[in-house]
Amino acid sequence: MPVPDEWSSPVMDEGSAVVDLVLVSLLLMPLFVALLHVGSVLYVRNTLAACAHDAARYAASHDIVTAGPETIRAAVHRRIDACVPALVGRRLTVTAEAERTVRTTPDGAAVPVVEVHVSGVLDAIVGTRTIHAAAAVLSEDP
Numbered sequence: 001m002p003v004p005d006e007w008s009s010p011v012m013d014e015g016s017a018v019v020d021l022v023l024v025s026l027l028l029m030p031l032f033v034a035l036l037h038v039g040s041v042l043y044v045r046n047t048l049a050a051c052a053h054d055a056a057r058y059a060a061s062h063d064i065v066t067a068g069p070e071t072i073r074a075a076v077h078r079r080i081d082a083c084v085p086a087l088v089g090r091r092l093t094v095t096a097e098a099e100r101t102v103r104t105t106p107d108g109a110a111v112p113v114v115e116v117h118v119s120g121v122l123d124a125i126v127g128t129r130t131i132h133a134a135a136a137v138l139s140e141d142p
Helices: 016-059 062-067 069-088
Strands: 092-104 110-124 127-138
Touching: 016 062, 016 069, 016 092, 016 110, 016 127, 062 069, 069 092, 069 110
Parallel strands: none
Antiparallel strands: 092 110, 110 127
């Protein structure tokens, strides 16, 4: 059965590109937003890890280690408070813990280490996310 000529006229195809665009964008926009969200979370996590490592390196110096655990915690908090907002902005709430511990190497030697654990609560697109990062640096012996 042949198709009538009025069904295949150019007038019947008007607006079909707009409909195609809307249907395709309904599928692609959530995918694009999800990729942006994953990229943002990974950026914040890497920033927290870099700031934790920087704070641990700073707190492991001889002057700070000899002053005691409270000075180590204060130095870490100062370093984290300076590092995170400059790189991530104010949309992240950060808590940090620091302590000087001793780890054992595989051959049995004791190694003094400054450990820093950082947690951040990120206000994301689809709610809040808690992101954790940690760093451990050899401390300078007093």
